[in-house]
Amino acid sequence: MMAVHLLxxxxxxxxxxxxxxxxxxxxWSRICREGxxxxxxxxxxxxxxxxxxxxxxxVGAITGPPGLRADGLSALMVLLVSVLSLVxxxxxxxxxxxxxxxxxxxxxxxxxxxxLLMLFLAAMMWVCLTNNMIWLYVALEATTLATALMVxxxxxxxxMEASYKYVLLVVTGLCFALFxxxxxxxxxxxxxxxxxxxxxxxxxxxxxxxPRSVSLLAVAFFVVGFGxxxxxxxxxxxxxxxxxxxxxxxxxxxxxxVIKVGAYALARTITIFAPHYDAVIVFVAIMASxxxxxxxxxxxxxxxxxxxxxxxxVSQVGYIIEGLGFGTYLGVYGGLFHLVNHSLYxxxxxxxxxxxxxxxxxxxxxxxLKGLGRRxxxxxxxxxxxxxxxxxxxxLNGFWSKMMLYMAxxxxxxxxxxxxxxxVSILTLVCLxxxxxxxxxxxxxxxxxxxxxxxxxxxxxxxxxxxxAVLCLVIGVYPQLIHPLLHRGTESILAVYRAGxxx
Amino acid sequence: MHYxxxxxxxxxxxxxxxxxxxxxxxxxxxWMYLVHSLLLAGTFAAFAxxxxxxxxxxxxxxxxxxKVIFIPLVLRWYIIRHPTTELRPTLGFRLxxxxxxxxxxxxxxxxHTYMDFIAPTDMAMLEPARSNLAVAFSVFVLGxxxxxxxxxxIKNAIGICLLENGAHLSLVVLAPTLPETVLLGIATxxxxxxxxxxxxxxxxxxxxxxxxxxxxxxxxx
Numbered sequence: 001m002m003a004v005h006l007l008x009x010x011x012x013x014x015x016x017x018x019x020x021x022x023x024x025x026x027x028w029s030r031i032c033r034e035g036x037x038x039x040x041x042x043x044x045x046x047x048x049x050x051x052x053x054x055x056x057x058x059v060g061a062i063t064g065p066p067g068l069r070a071d072g073l074s075a076l077m078v079l080l081v082s083v084l085s086l087v088x089x090x091x092x093x094x095x096x097x098x099x100x101x102x103x104x105x106x107x108x109x110x111x112x113x114x115x116l117l118m119l120f121l122a123a124m125m126w127v128c129l130t131n132n133m134i135w136l137y138v139a140l141e142a143t144t145l146a147t148a149l150m151v152x153x154x155x156x157x158x159x160m161e162a163s164y165k166y167v168l169l170v171v172t173g174l175c176f177a178l179f180x181x182x183x184x185x186x187x188x189x190x191x192x193x194x195x196x197x198x199x200x201x202x203x204x205x206x207x208x209x210x211p212r213s214v215s216l217l218a219v220a221f222f223v224v225g226f227g228x229x230x231x232x233x234x235x236x237x238x239x240x241x242x243x244x245x246x247x248x249x250x251x252x253x254x255x256x257x258v259i260k261v262g263a264y265a266l267a268r269t270i271t272i273f274a275p276h277y278d279a280v281i282v283f284v285a286i287m288a289s290x291x292x293x294x295x296x297x298x299x300x301x302x303x304x305x306x307x308x309x310x311x312x313x314v315s316q317v318g319y320i321i322e323g324l325g326f327g328t329y330l331g332v333y334g335g336l337f338h339l340v341n342h343s344l345y346x347x348x349x350x351x352x353x354x355x356x357x358x359x360x361x362x363x364x365x366x367x368x369l370k371g372l373g374r375r376x377x378x379x380x381x382x383x384x385x386x387x388x389x390x391x392x393x394x395x396l397n398g399f400w401s402k403m404m405l406y407m408a409x410x411x412x413x414x415x416x417x418x419x420x421x422x423x424v425s426i427l428t429l430v431c432l433x434x435x436x437x438x439x440x441x442x443x444x445x446x447x448x449x450x451x452x453x454x455x456x457x458x459x460x461x462x463x464x465x466x467x468x469a470v471l472c473l474v475i476g477v478y479p480q481l482i483h484p485l486l487h488r489g490t491e492s493i494l495a496v497y498r499a500g501x502x503x
Numbered sequence: 504m505h506y507x508x509x510x511x512x513x514x515x516x517x518x519x520x521x522x523x524x525x526x527x528x529x530x531x532x533x534w535m536y537l538v539h540s541l542l543l544a545g546t547f548a549a550f551a552x553x554x555x556x557x558x559x560x561x562x563x564x565x566x567x568x569x570k571v572i573f574i575p576l577v578l579r580w581y582i583i584r585h586p587t588t589e590l591r592p593t594l595g596f597r598l599x600x601x602x603x604x605x606x607x608x609x610x611x612x613x614x615h616t617y618m619d620f621i622a623p624t625d626m627a628m629l630e631p632a633r634s635n636l637a638v639a640f641s642v643f644v645l646g647x648x649x650x651x652x653x654x655x656x657i658k659n660a661i662g663i664c665l666l667e668n669g670a671h672l673s674l675v676v677l678a679p680t681l682p683e684t685v686l687l688g689i690a691t692x693x694x695x696x697x698x699x700x701x702x703x704x705x706x707x708x709x710x711x712x713x714x715x716x717x718x719x720x721x722x723x724x
Binding site for chain 1: 620621622623624627643646647650656659663666667670673674676677678680681682685688689691692695696699700703704706707710711716719
């Protein structure tokens with residue numbers, strides 16, 4: 001049995017080793033390219049599971065070299081990231097192979113694809129396992145750079161435009177976060193000299209001593225910085241372009257995981273201020289509500305499926321940020337629960353759209369697709385499960401997290417926020433189910449549905465989708481399944497500003 | 504503390520930053536950025552000497568390697584392959600320089616006056632650190648100004664570089680005891696982000712045919 005304190009390091013190290021294998025040998029062998037990626041993703045799931053088991057059932061928080069720490073929230077995130085990464089890598093095997101066969105890409109480009117995917121996985125693990133504010137910034141930057149070159153994978157005009165905007169805006173935003181980190185560090189260093197002032201676990205203890213002006217300025221910088229990464233309105237301009245122009249598996253990665261990194265960073269930083277400054281709670285609730293409403297209204301106006309899902313992501317991120325900003329147990333729990341749920345059903349939705357594009361030769365406009373359900377029943381079911389889940393309908397997972405967020409808002413008497421959340425939920429249901437109905441239901445009368453060549457995607461593509469759909473249902477019927485992880489994650493955040501040990 | 508050399512260097516950082524922003528010839532602008540970064544390294548060295556902080560010499564080394572050598576080389580790689588004159592910006596040279604100078608003066612004065620609101624630490628409240636920090640914020644604003652007013656994609660990349668230099672300059676006052684490994688991490692991330700941005704910019708020009716960011720508007724709505 002591996003020494004427990006080495007687990008955090010191996011979670012980062014395994015994908016890096018895989019990336020090295022892929023970049024050096026991947027050009028000559030599928031085993032060294034796709035095999036290495038899949039194997040590394042599988043091993044990372046195993047290690048993440050071990051980490052979660054140790055944190056929840058065993059030793060509690062794990063600290064290990066070099067300066068890494070896995071608490072309840074980290075365990076939740078690494079498990080979520082690793083599982084979804086495995087699904088996306090598995091999906092990519094056939095999806096990208098078809099692109100290779102059709103001449104849309106080359107072996108050399110596939111090496112870059114899988115290599116960057118592994119570097120991205122390593123960077124995500126690093127984000128979730130570092131306890132140091134500055135390294136958090138560096139790791140976030142690393143996730144941005146790893147995905148930027150994947151957004152423009154096809155070197156199309158739209159892809160280049162999306163990638164350029166993505167890098168420019170997110171790097172600018174993260175610079176704000178760096179400034180906020182430095183301001184906070186300089187104020188905190190007076191009370192915890194040296195390295196401790198950089199540690200997220202120490203900050204909660206020190207915050208009451210830091211001057212109010214510095215705290216609020218730092219909060220503002222963090223919201224701009226990490227909010228840009230998370231796609232919060234009004235820093236979202238890069239998101240619809242990047243998420244819609246990337247290859248389908250990468251779109252799933254971006255919406256399902258990359259923006260969660262921004263939400264995670266906000267969870268680690270903003271929440272420590274919330275209990276001391278009521279203004280932070282209201283400020284975050286306003287920004288989150290704006291994100292929810294504007295995001296879904298823009299989604300309703302889209303004909304492009306991927307762009308619709310991207311704007312829906314902008315909207316759903318508002319729920320996560322709002323819950324985290326509430327700062328109460330119910331709020332933070334609901335925010336984390338929604339983070340998990342959204343990751344599951346948004347990846348499911350993007351992969352379903354990818355399946356439609358795979359089967360129809362790249363079509364993704366709602367107005368051009370009709371009656372596909374008869375030829376693609378599995379994809380249809382998966383998309384509709386995702387649509388109902390994101391709309392918050394029982395017995396699917398989205399219902400529970402939204403319910404918790406409404407209750408958390410009511411607990412703080414922020415009834416306007418609850419009302420907006422409910423309205424957006426209804427609009428989300430309308431938007432997604434309407435799209436699903438138009439694309440999959442009804443009698444096929446036009447191409448591509450009437451094309452005899454149209455058929456369901458291969459099992460290697462729909463298998464991951466089915467797994468995610470089942471998870472959405474299982475968590476909806478039995479939410480206690482992930483309660484231990486969510487509870488420990490919530491306690492990890494709340495304990496930062498309580499006296500006492502971090503669980 | 505002998506603060507005249509530090510103030511001189513800091514002022515030089517700001518002036519060369521403005522030059523890098525406003526000069527239309529991209530090759531000269533890159534040279535200005537190089538000098539700007541050299542003066543930034545000099546500022547770190549001056550702080551290292553006057554505050555007797557030997558760890559700041561590592562900062563000098565990191566700055567020279569990344570901002571004086573590597574980033575100008577990356578920018579030069581782009582310039583020798585593409586047009587060397589910046590696309591005509593939205594504001595004319597004189598108007599832009601006037602507005603920029605006004606903005607920077609106001610911002611410098613604002614930060615300098617209300618330093619106790621932003622960074623109420625012993626070091627930041629006294630000269631030359633106080634002026635240095637005000638300049639750091641001003642360079643940050645300079646970077647934002649470029650991003651807001653320039654249409655040439657590579658000028659935007661220079662804007663990002665200046666933005667990050669402003670954040671770096673603030674580190675020497677706000678976080679002088681940062682471990683060298685952390686600073687190396689920050690420097691590396693910035694270098695890689697600039698390299699990726701310039702690479703993507705180069706491909707944008709090849710595929711779209713122009714570095715005009717105003718033409719990057721196909722994805723709208």
